[in-house]
Amino acid sequence: MDFDVPILSDSEEPPPPPTGRIDLDALLNDLTGPQREAVLHTEGPLLVLAAAGSGKTRVITRRIAYLIHCGVPAWQILALTFTNKAAGEMRERIHAILSPSGDGRAVRGLTVTTFHSLCARLLRRYAEPAGLKPDFTIYDTSDQTALVKKAIETCQLSTSNFPARSVLTAISNAKNDLVDADAFAAASFDYTTKVVARVYRAYTDAMRRANAVDFDDLLLLTARVLARNADVREECRRRYQYLLVDEYQDTNKAQFQIASLIVGTQTEPGTRGPNFCAVGDPDQAIYGWRGADISNILEFEEHYPGAKVITLGENFRSTPAILSAADTLIRINRRRKHKPLFSSKAGGEPVEVVSCNDERQEAAIVAHWLKERHTHAAWRDMAVFYRTNALSRVMEDALREANIPYTIARGTAFYEREEVKNALAYLRVVANPADSVSLGRIINVPTRGIGATTYSRIEAAADQTAVTAFEVLRRAESVPDLTARAAGAISKFVAMVDGWTGGGSFMGQSVPHTLHDLVDRIVKESGLESMYKAQAAASQNESDLERMENLAELVSSAAEFEKEWDPAADPAAAAGGDSSAPPLLALLRAYLESIALVADADAVDPSQGSVTLMTLHAAKGLEFPAVAIVGLEEALLPHAREMENDAAMEEERRLCFVGITRAMRRLLMTHAKYRTIRGIPERTVPSRFLAELGKGNTIVSDRGRDEEDAWEHDSRSGAAHASGASPRRPGAGAAFPVGCNVRHPQFGIGVVQTVTGGANARVSVLFRGIGLKTLVLEFARLSKV
DNA sequence: CATAAGTCTTTTTTT
């Protein structure tokens, strides 16, 4: 085979010659020129700008296979993806290329994982230099919120002045920018920032005392330990000679730092620089709100001088009709390097745009559209995307009504259920007794006479003596003001936990020896199961029975995990960590970690034979022959909270672009003229993005009623009007049409976004410098400008 | 201390 691509022209140290283990021809001959070039460029920094649908995954998997084929030991290769599912698929595809017959020796030691999993693994391995204990718990958002709340209280502040959510956001943003509590305090001058700095400090202290880390800590602490500890850095560098990062446009500063510390940035003269391959697409950057910094990808060449840049522009996924709509839309973004999208396919149906009356009709229309598609395509080949999770509900109802099988991509949904969270909290206390948030959650669930007063006394004692709450429980007699009854209840609780852990040793006859046994016993002996059983009996409620089933499902998921777990292959265990941990504890830890790091997109399972429902964010990286995107309305997509500045608006547009480019053959985009938001029906405005698709690319139809009818319908379907109350005509609303400029005595100048009808008509106005406010029309002191 | 009822508020997106 004759390739016009120089294979190793500019490298001094060519990799070992191909060993001929695989069919090189098969690996390369169906690739385009640029794709092949990306696969063959193994040495030195490489940036692959991969447009949507340009065969990115194929290039990545072939490239890794090629590296191994060239003799690079698989264990020297580290590939980082966005979700576990992407990692799993990639690993499978590489495996399929290298050892089709399946012995898997060629890929042994290859690391394909997410940033967060890698960091968790490194932090367990290097717990000590990171200032942690290896059995740390990973806190999710609700755990974080609980702890921030407590931190706010310890700082003697009020959560009404400083809502936990916003403080947490500030802390999280700081961490994403690699600003720790000390640095934050040093840089805070105004009152609010200083307060946040105090809470940040208190929160961090509480976190360490609970032997816990949050998602941001995984990245921050890893970056810090790599930066400050030369030994750790060297060890990682020696191990990971080849780094590949996918979705590079969505990495934040911490991730950027981790990557550059692992590969090293110093380029001695004459060398070609680190073997770092970044793959991404600036047009698909949709995580700015969580600290992702698009300049990581835009400035790659400055960070890694001499980097080779390859652009994959040809789209193999979508019809020209869909592609043209996507391209017309994304061209509107000003801060953007134009990158033409082109297709080798021909024809295709135009994008269908449908106006609906309300969200229920919208859902019914989508269901009907899916049914039509089903005459040619399988359910698994279709998907429905929406901006916010709240929109899934109506869609679910409609699909159930239409007998269409569906699955919602919400990886964490199961683990967020109350009963499952409770059972997991027990497991976390067993794995890490210092975990105060989990302990607080379950100490009186089911009720066992240890109420809020008692527990706050325990916590106070723990804070004062700087020991963990669980240790205080062990010697509850010494806690002042505890009632004898409470003390008795506490010692029973401690005895129960000790029964599962053997007092922490995980040894002894009566202690569980398998994860399955442990989880099963905890669910039963904690009283959780009987509590929900009693509730189910009392209420005859379907959802209470469901809780029982969920507990059973958790037990079997633990059994499943146990069966598949290979201690040798387990990242945490294999990386060393504290190898002294009892085997069951190591297993439990791995189980809890796998749960903590599930992504929504992980729940997408094409083998399910059902339509997939998911957010636009979760849709990134996927493709479906038929796609419907719902809720194309101003204030929803683009979202109200992101309409205030151009950068945010452009990110919303990219989000829409990501949704469109998932579609291979058919695309439906809908909006509802009326949508019920938090209980009140509101008039909406079609998304600007619909107009921006380009007239020639779409075929538009209106299935909604006209305005007058809609108002009538709206006031009647408001259902809960007090009898006799005459629904207000849109008279007042008409005075402030959507888009009109208004003045408010307090908020200043703004633009009307939505106007509702009904008994309590609202008007929402986007005020300059203030944001979106919803006012009761009758009382709003608004005047037209 | 436990529970029920009533009031208030509301991150959109996620590892």
Added chain:
DNA sequence: AAGACTTATG
């Protein structure tokens, strides 16, 4: 509409 949070009552 749904959940978090507060207060009243036994």
